[in-house]
Amino acid sequence: MLEVQVRKRLTVVEEIFHEGGPAASVPLRRAAVLAVIHNPYAGKYVPEIAGFMDDLKSLGLTMAHSLIAALGTFPGATRCGSFWATQRRSSLPPKK
Secondary structure, eight states: OOOOOEEEEEEEEEEESOSSSSOOSSOEEEEEEEEEEOOTTTTSOOSOOHHHHHHTHHHHHHHHHHHHHHHOOOTTEEEETTEEEEOOGGGSOOOO
8 A cells, every 4th residue: 555645736616607698696616626646656567556546545535525625615505414515406407
């Protein structure tokens, strides 16, 4: 099990007030998080990296929590376990 060495992390939150069509009463918020890590396999061929991919799962979970924290709460949101979910069902496609 290799230790994942994070070199950089970036979290970006975008608020869209108007982008074609009618202006939204509540701005749409989107977020992204990225990480730059040290690649222990750089410069050499390694036939099996599945173990390292498993080591990255905790980083992925940390990044997901960063997204949740960055977005915070917003109108129409409810707490569902560790994640925020909207109650605005009208924005979802109809069930088939």
